[in-house]
Amino acid sequence: EVQLVESGGGLVQPGGSLTLSCAASGFTFSSYVMSWVRQAPGEGLEWVSSVSSGGGSTYYADSVKGRFTISRDDSKNTLFLQMNSLRAEDTAVYYCAKDLVRNYGSNVVDYWGQGTLVTVSS
């Protein structure tokens, strides 16, 4: 059974940093593109970032480019999102998401984690 479990959310001050983790199980983690998608309170879904299998390619939304870094540790089946220079508008539930297709990926999400809440406030 595929499981994605996010952690690391919490309250952080504007300008601060936070690192989110997503522990994956039930599939060959290293073979899949992985992504982060967020949802601000009462709002819709926003794609944040994706990383290729192997970690060689990364992609970011303009809203987080230069501030957030996606990475993966395939030896620990874990996806990360390092978030720096946080702003109030980064307040959201952050979801980890798995791609449907092995290796080259498809950008189709088939499984989602339960999400972790990040609140940026003084």
Place this chain on the structure above:
Amino acid sequence: DIQMTQSPSSLSASVGDRVTITCRASQGISNYLAWFQQIPGKAPKSLIYAASSLHSGVPSRFSGSASGTEFTLTISGLQPEDFATYYCQQYTSYPITFGQGTRLEIK
């Protein structure tokens, strides 16, 4: 960026009804279109990809279609568990973008 526009923003329906939600892309995306369902307080659930392919385990009352840059999600025979918010998403290119969502409520 490719803009995705859903309509309606909300709708009311009864158990057993057939409903259709539309999503329009601002430019051609071939069939790189997905649909998701989200119940309040829960993570999204993947329903459809490639405009009309159902993910494993998704009931057959859900279907998707495409015509040019217009895509539709149809639910035939609404069940109580179907009342939720639905999102479309294009994944033809980065940045991946979502529609604003359609809230399906019980009449």
